[in-house]
Amino acid sequence: MTTASPTSVDPAPISRDDDPGGGVLSGRYRALTLGIVSVVLVIAFEATAVNTAMPTAARELHGLGLYAFAFSGYFTTTLFALVVSGQWCDRRGARRPLFTGIALFGVGLLVAGTAPGMWVFVAGRAVQGLGGGLVIVALYVVVGRAYPERLRPSVFAAFSSAWVLPSIVGPLVAGAVTQHLGWRWVFLAVPALILLPLAVMGPALARSEREHPVPRSADFDRRRTALAAMAALGAGLLQYAGQRLDPVGLLPGAAGAALLLPAVLGLLPAGTLRAVRGLPTVILLRGVAAGAFFSAEVFVPLMMTSQRGLSPTLAGLTLTSGGLTWALGSWLQGRPGAERYREAMIRGGFVLTAVAIAGAALVLVPAVPTWVAAVAWGVGGIGMGLAIASVSVLMMKLSAPQDPGANSAALQMSDALGNVLLTGLAGVLFAALGGGSAAGAHTGEGAGSPGAFAVVFLTSTGVALLGALVSGRVRGRA
Template sequence: MTTASPTSVDPVPIPLDDDPGGGVLGGRYRALTLGIVSVVLVIAFEATAVNTAMPTAARQLNGLGLYAFAFSGYFTTTLFALVVSGQWCDRSGPLRPLFSGIAVFGVGLVVAGTAPGMWVFVAGRAIQGLGGGLVIVALYVVVGRAYPERLRPAVFAAFSSAWVLPSIIGPLVSGAVTQHLGWRWVFLAVPALILLPLAVMGPALARSERERPVVRGAAFDRRRTLLAAMAAVGAGLLQYAGQRRDLIGLLPGIAGAALLVPAVLGLLPTGTLRAGRGLPAVILLRGMAAGAFLGAEAFVPLMMTTQRDLSPTLAGLTLTSGGLTWAVGSWLQGRPGAERYREAMIRGGLVLTAVAIGGAALVLFPAVPAWVASVAWGVGGIGMGMAIASVSVLMMKLSTPEDAGANSAALQMSDALGNVLLTGMAGVLFAALGGGSLAAAHEGGGAAGSPGAFAVILLSMAGVALLGALLAGRVRAKA
């Protein structure tokens, strides 16, 4: 989950009135609100459904060794698209990047759904990431341009609410489709689902843009676009080198590091990588929290199917609790009086996240019931809701009106980088510890291979979350 996830905003009441001022579902905004929230709903369903279908897809394509690439490839291209979309929206408005992004996202779904092999499947996921990055930024720009300030919190709350239903039914529907129709239909059905929201919001969005004065934005910042491209290519090369683990992989590994390090330094605020006090530490913790949780989450369904022999449906449902309790954690940090405990909320949330990821690893012991993983993920959801929302609140508190936009972009960039690097690291560990052999062993009815690969991944991600908790005190700005 990145910017369109429930990490972004705390729930607030949605005004449904049709008074002269108009609520978000009043006559003036109804079609636009229903359309953009429906787009988020479809994207959220796809995101939750893919986690459930991915283990089956990777096994049938003989690509478990490349399993993490299917996730990190998406995040890598999203990183580049976030920068491009922001500048495109500033220059010509959100219409073109929004509809272009949806089209590219649909193409990626079709490529992944018809893939004859794992590398083509990964390419499809990368195309999806390009489209998803364009769409996410454009949707936020739509809210800023089409709605008055008094209605924006309600729209963002609706974005968050749009993730709740997919978190509940996404794994169930995806698991059933995977078992009875095949994993390919989890991807191929989504493009059709997105046509209705486009038809609903298209005219309303076009009308809203016509009513705005024509303002030509600044030219593309070529340096920032180049840095984003360097980060994406560098991350991809590092992941490829990690999969090779031989002398042939040494050269792309060096090249990847040479591209990634200066790109990250240029894209994030000064002092981020050393957890400088105040805003730099806030930005860093966003990437650490998101990357650790989602890096672990990518492997939980695979662990449950190969180590505990659960069906795709039941394996996917393991993650449902986290989607629900995330909202609870976000609600807790927004309670009256919680502001004075903001640092403690971040530290406590990251500790809960670390405990949850480590707790999920307990199901690798056959004597531990499989439902323990679901309970653990529910605990992790509470922790992530507390930590991520608190980090967002602190970012705004530490920003001036002039740099709020740039700092918000840096926060999302850290989120994307955390996902790319930590999911990629998990994939390297998985391949190095024999993850590719899991498919043959499981399909052959024998032992599903050593659980060591999953244990190392989960404990490593838990360690990242715990390190974040130790750094939480750095969010206090210098006096």
């Protein structure tokens, strides 16, 4: 997917394999690796901590009616920022969008943490989304340009590993801070953690961009920017419509679909929705994997509290095994010699994800022990680690020298779209089958019949199996 036109500067390869040796922590790469992994660590901690503090924040700001918008506001602006970041990286390198994104992310946290009311809080989350979208694409471009091909699987494995500690301690720390100091400090403390990555990787990133110049173009593609805005608005409207089960939701739902479909067709590589061999299928599978796994994951704690009577803490700990084994799966795909099995690892990852979702649903049977869900989610974590990291590696391998930013943006957009659309579908099915009110879903009281949960997990399992069937089409020319 070409987004930049070469000028007088010859296009540099995504990264040259002229490194004499050493790993991602060798002298040449140490500062850069520590810096970008620290960025992922901060984002991961923020994600787990904010999810814990959000209900308290909404209640104290008298904004429970806008609770969902605190999440959708972040997601909507992220969709727009993904495309902007991809174009920016392809034209000027990753350093400026990365640092700008980190700054916006911090500003959004400060706005949310000091918000006097819920609308200001939502605006802060939207600013965070802009920063997060800029950052994630820029990180992928850094990996593609600064590291030789042999080291990229290890870097992506490090990204996944950076989520392990936050997934374990994030909810506990955020819960304690919220209870003893107040929810605002969950937001206000995170920006201080951003300073370390900036200081560590700044010089190394500047050196990398001097060594690997990028093709430059004078202007951004206005058409792509407009399509990104359409995608963000359309996704937001669909998400709003999906929360309603009355005729009022039909109009925003139709408008959202009318905006989103042409935007997706214009932003993703040609043939993505048809699973054309090569890069289009790689991009598609990222969204399929994210949508299948996370559309089921959001219902696991609710199932454990409402159907099996577990406390919220124990229900949340059910998902911890997935965070740990996700890192294991990513590590396995980065081992020496694993490249020859890349396609098999993607297919196997989808199969394991399907097995995990179906296994977690077994807990709906009263005779099945509750720990089965934790074991199942551990299996799913391995599958996602194998599939997601392998898809990322293939995306870099199939990208033309001038396209890593645009293709990284497409990969992340596929992830975000798959997540929100399939999670929205799961929510609609859950509510339509007697899943209970939104209030009941958040408190665990009166939240649904076993049949509603079963349909959600069955749908997610089917999507994961579809990904396994399509995975044989990832091989193709760049």
